[in-house]
Amino acid sequence: MSGDILKTLNANLWDADPELWELIKKEKGRQVNGLEMIASENFTTLPVLQCLSSCLHNKYSEGLPGQRLFSVVLRGNEYIDQVEILAQKRSLEAFNLDPEKWGVNVQPYSGSPANLAVYTGVVEPHGRIMGLDLPDGGHLTHGFFTPTKKISATSIFFESMPYKVNPETGLIDYDKLLYSARVFRPKIIIAGVSCYSRALDYKRFREICDEVGAYLFSDMAHISGLVAAGVTPSPFEYSDIVSTTTHKSLRGPRAGVIFFRKGVRSVNAKGEKTLYDLESRINQAVFPGLQGGPHNNTIAAIATAMKATKTPEFVSYAKQIVANAARLSDGLLSKGYKVVTGGTEVHMLLLDLRSVGLTGAKGEYILEEIQIACNKNTVPGDKSALNPSGIRLGTPALTTRGLVEKDIDQVVEFIDRGLKLAKEISAKSGPKLTEFKKAVHENEEFAKKVAALRDEVVKFSNAFPLPGYPEY
Numbered sequence: 001m002s003g004d005i006l007k008t009l010n011a012n013l014w015d016a017d018p019e020l021w022e023l024i025k026k027e028k029g030r031q032v033n034g035l036e037m038i039a040s041e042n043f044t045t046l047p048v049l050q051c052l053s054s055c056l057h058n059k060y061s062e063g064l065p066g067q068r069l070f071s072v073v074l075r076g077n078e079y080i081d082q083v084e085i086l087a088q089k090r091s092l093e094a095f096n097l098d099p100e101k102w103g104v105n106v107q108p109y110s111g112s113p114a115n116l117a118v119y120t121g122v123v124e125p126h127g128r129i130m131g132l133d134l135p136d137g138g139h140l141t142h143g144f145f146t147p148t149k150k151i152s153a154t155s156i157f158f159e160s161m162p163y164k165v166n167p168e169t170g171l172i173d174y175d176k177l178l179y180s181a182r183v184f185r186p187k188i189i190i191a192g193v194s195c196y197s198r199a200l201d202y203k204r205f206r207e208i209c210d211e212v213g214a215y216l217f218s219d220m221a222h223i224s225g226l227v228a229a230g231v232t233p234s235p236f237e238y239s240d241i242v243s244t245t246t247h248k249s250l251r252g253p254r255a256g257v258i259f260f261r262k263g264v265r266s267v268n269a270k271g272e273k274t275l276y277d278l279e280s281r282i283n284q285a286v287f288p289g290l291q292g293g294p295h296n297n298t299i300a301a302i303a304t305a306m307k308a309t310k311t312p313e314f315v316s317y318a319k320q321i322v323a324n325a326a327r328l329s330d331g332l333l334s335k336g337y338k339v340v341t342g343g344t345e346v347h348m349l350l351l352d353l354r355s356v357g358l359t360g361a362k363g364e365y366i367l368e369e370i371q372i373a374c375n376k377n378t379v380p381g382d383k384s385a386l387n388p389s390g391i392r393l394g395t396p397a398l399t400t401r402g403l404v405e406k407d408i409d410q411v412v413e414f415i416d417r418g419l420k421l422a423k424e425i426s427a428k429s430g431p432k433l434t435e436f437k438k439a440v441h442e443n444e445e446f447a448k449k450v451a452a453l454r455d456e457v458v459k460f461s462n463a464f465p466l467p468g469y470p471e472y
């Protein structure tokens with residue numbers, strides 16, 4: 001009897017659920033056959049995938065290591081505690097942090113819950129936060145709202161005021177940020193971006209925070225792999241709190257991590273010290289404030305991903321991400337495209353398609369049709385966030401597959417040919433996206449050209465291996 005039960009429970013997915021298995025295999029095929037240029041995506045490693053599907057998934061462990069006793073005393077956490085402590089230690093080591101000065105919480109389920117936990121812990125309800133506006137390159141969780149609607153919970157439960165980039169240069173306008181911060185007096189200023197191709201000036205952020213008495217909270221979600229490898233400026237020297245996702249350039253599992261300062265925050269003229277109280281505020285905001293049981297399989301995967309950042313291979317990988325992005329930018333510029341801010345210092349760039357008479361939606365659509373994944377994005381000066389004029393292109397995932405500069409030159413060719421084709425189609429279809437999409441598929445001449453280019457991209461992509469399980 002027990003043998004029969006095990007037989008059922010241990011059936012392979014392909015036997016237990018062929019319908020779902022087919023879908024997973026199709027997604028794997030899509031990943032292998034295309035060029036993944038969504039700047040926030042990556043292909044994680046086999047050890048990370050192995051942790052994610054391990055027995056650690058089965059265990060409840062509400063609370064922190066050694067204190068798993070919030071609602072009931074949770075037994076059986078002796079190994080889970082060690083896994084979480086290892087993840088904490090390695091997270092601090094990955095960014096060369098002194099455990100006397102920094103603590104870390106590795107339990108947030110992802111980047112958005114991590115950010116909400118920071119505000120929940122540090123800012124009172126309807127307290128004030130300032131982040132880069134979403135259309136200017138910030139993230140939803142930096143307080144996004146529109147003129148008619150509060151979109152993110154971070155603008156529903158907190159009062160947010162955005163700061164902006166200069167519409168001419170595309171660079172963050174730090175002077176205007178200071179001006180607004182003096183008026184708004186936020187509790188937190190967020191230094192973090194989802195679409196910005198330049199290194200942030202953390203020192204300047206610190207000075208502004210000091211002037212208005214705000215905490216500096218850096219959200220390094222996109223760039224944390226580059227920070228760990230030391231190929232972009234680190235936010236830690238100047239920040240009070242740092243959050244990150246672990247699945248972007250860091251190449252770990254889909255999760256979030258929060259780092260917070262410990263020890264002395266300031267000393268007054270009389271020599272009296274004020275201590276940071278971020279540790280308990282943030283830990284309690286994560287659990288029990290916002291989350292329940294931590295995802296221990298993911299925490300193990302964080303541990304192994306953080307360990308990997310210390311290897312020479314990871315450092316070369318991060319350097320190559322940046323070199324590939326620079327090559328991509330140079331290649332597109334040499335073909336006459338406009339890159340916002342004139343280039344990139346990180347893992348991504350923002351291509352302004354106004355100069356070639358295309359919308360971001362058409363650019364995104366044609367590239368998707370030829371198996372190049374990217375996303376449309378507003379560019380500085382766009383009138384409507386609903387009709388963005390740019391596309392965001394990133395190199396972390398391609399670099400994981402082993403592409404180097406000469407391969408990026410070929411990618412530039414594909415993008416250029418795709419966008420030229422889009423112009424040709426758009427000239428015939430007119431401005432509407434629906435008509436454009438129809439022409440891509442229903443005009444025989446265009447459909448043939450798109451298919452031919454897609455075949456070339458698929459053939460090219462197939463030459464580059466993907467980490468993980470071969471079939472899924």
Ligand SMILES: Cc1ncc(COP(=O)(O)O)c(C=O)c1O
Pocket residue numbers: 040110111112113115139141192193194219220221222245255
């Ligand atoms: C800067 C930044 N912060 C936070 C997040 C949110 O992460 P998640 O999608 O894991 O919730 C993102 C996601 O793209 C991001 O770019």
